[in-house]
Structures are given as structure tokens and as C-alpha cells.
Amino acid sequence: MIKTDALIIGAGPTGLFAAHQLKLIGLNCEVVDNLNKIGGQCIELYPDKPIYDIPAVPECTGEELTKNLINQLKPFDIKFHLNERVEEVKKENDNWLVKTNNGTTFSTPNVIIAGGVGSFEPRKFSTKECEKFENKSLFYSVKDKKIFKGKIISIFGGGDSALDWAIELSKECNVNLIHRRHEFRGAQASIDKVHQLAKDGKINLFTQYQMASAKGDKNLESIDIKHDNNEIKNLKTNYVLGFFGLIMQLGPIANWGLNIDKKTIEVDTEKFETNQKGIYAVGDICSYPGKLKLILSGFHEGALAARACFKLARPNEKYRFEFTTSSKTIKERLGVKSD
């Protein structure tokens, strides 16, 4: 079990800056995020889109903002738990016991939820029967490509993941690539390559088709795909891969006894604390009168929540407000020389 002064859920800009604020005032913290990388929506949804309303930064992309925030955390030692989703939060004496889907457990007086619109999960097929085969013969990501060798794989999707895996797997498998329209949205080189492979008979291309049903008793045997004109085709297949991007889902947070309205968590504006003592919500996921869903608001909220954490993490000490420009203690924490 990991003991920490504060656990931050979400490694987006708000979570990152909250971590900075905690470390600055002398608390330790750990960060959990369901994505495999740091940055949240900024890195997953709009890495290349310019942002124009970060104070003192006239223009930067989601990726640049993330890089700068990570740089700002360099002086500190912060453990990130990526690819992990927090499943359970339970009260144990004065602490919160937090468990992730990988079995990591934390004991902490403070939990800061900086979860944005929720955790990123793969978008799934809408057909019901697909659930039955999920993680057995139907996947939304590839963990071990060796299992596909010599088999028939049906890949759905029109972006880079679908294209890249179709190209890669066509070397050693029989690949069907199925997409809802003729146009693909991946890198042009990959699109050209897929069309070439289709011409050479290395990939069977089905456009304007979507999944209609998955068939098989124990193991997946075939799928029906449906054309825009309602024609149905049956394809023998051993495995199905679906690449429809990611969706944000509130997930288990909904079950932690917090006041939730329209996917946001109600907080006060002094500590950004929820209705549960020691659980805070900051950034896009919190709501209060006048809430603005801006990154700059998330920074402010995290700074205040961090001060509230101090009280619970160091009940016998008094928090003293200090400036980074003048405080010797803070400069020591930052590893910079005092004048």
C-alpha cells in the first residue's frame, strides 16, 4: 500500500498544476491516469490545436502546454501511475483507501479529482453480441500481435490505428478492413499503402460497411457486416479489432457518494471540497456557481485545494502562505539558489 499526503486522479493540466502546488507547500503526492500518457484532453483530443487563453502564454498547443507543465514539475519527485483507473474509494479511519484496476492501493487523507469529463475509454461496437467476445476474440487495442498469426482478422475503423494495424497484420494474417465510408482519415502514406495492399489482394477492403452482428458459440466464427444500402455480407473471422477512438466516461467516480449533477461534481469555492471531507474536485469535472470550464480556472482551483490538503495531511502544523520569489523553504524545494 502506498501512503501519500494527496492522491490526484487525472494527469491533465489541472492535475499537473495541482501536483505542483502540493509539492511547493511541502506535501507529497502521486498521480493516477487511465491514459498511457500525461496530458489528459490536451494530449489526447487536441495536441496540435492552439490555445490562446493561458495567462502570459499568448499561444500554445495542447502538447506544448503539457510539456511546459511537466517541465515545471521537474524539481519534484512525483510518481505517475499511468494506464490505471481508480475503481474504488473507501473511508478507513481518517484516511481514504483508494484502489485502482491494476490492484495498486493508496492510503491518503486527501483525494483530488481532476478528472476532466471522465476517463478515456475505447469506443465500442454498438452491437450487443460483441460484448460476449470482448477480450477473447474481439479487442479495442492490440497487446500481443503474435496471437493473430495465420488467422483471419477483421479490422474496423478509418483512422491511423485501423490503417497501421491492417498494414502490419497483413504480413502474417488474412486481413479484412471494414470502414463506414470510402474516405480514410489517417496519414496519406498509410492510406495509399492500404489501397495498394488491397489491389495486391493482401487486404480485403470493405467500405461503406459497418458491423451488424458477431456470430459464434464459444469462439467467434464469423461476422455480418451491413452496407449503407442494407446488403449484408458474412465474413469468416477469428478475431475482430475495433478502432473507433476514445470516449470520456465518468466511470466508477459516479459510485463514490459524491453530489453529481450532469457529470460534474459539486464543490465549495473555498477548498474545492466535495460533500465528502478530504475529497476535492478541480478543473472541468467540478461545478459551483459561476464555474468556467477554462484551464486557467483549473489552475486556481488546484492551488486552493492543495492548501486545504495541508490541513488534513499535517494536522499539527500551521500552513504559512509564502511567495516563490522570497521564500527560502520554497526555493530549497525547487532546488534553486536563494539570493
Add this chain to the structure above:
Amino acid sequence: MAKITYITHDNQKYEVEVKNGLTVMEGAVQNDIPGIDADCGGGMACATCHVYVKEDWFNKIPKKEDGEEDMLDMAFEPKTNSRLSCQIVVSDEIDGLEVNIPSKQA
């Protein structure tokens, strides 16, 4: 102003007046119409404000711009008459528009 009719998957009809300049997505969110999530807030980055536009209207409203079709690849059960409601701007010309909301956004 335009009257927009939102029809949910279980056939509940919501008729609302939406101000010009707002989007069909904003019209739904501001009037608490269920089934339009709009997670990204109108940035064309999430495909959770997906609607089906009645055939006769589909060709009348302004066409999709670059990127919308790409996002629709990720929508729940996209059809040929799918649109992202955050990309349909309300004007007098679309007075009477009817859109169907899918059973889920993801």
C-alpha cells in the same frame, strides 16, 4: 430564431425556440434535452452531440466542414444522415428543423 424539434430515441418530442447564432447542440444543452452529451463543449473533438437529420433537411442545412466526417467515424451508430449538432448553426433558414437523437452517444 428558429424552431428546432429534437426527437429522442424513445420518441419523446422536444420543440424549442433557439436563437440565431447558437448551435443545435447548444439549443439542446440549454434546454436540458436528454441524449446530447457534448463532452468537449463544441470543439468538434468528441462526437457526443451526434444527431440524425431528417432526409429532407439534410441537404438543406449547411454542409459538413473538414473534420466533421472524421469525427463521425467515432460516433455511435453513424448513418448517412448523421451530423454533429455542434456544427449546425441556427439561423432563420433552418426554422422547423427536426433532428433525431441516437439511443446513446457512446
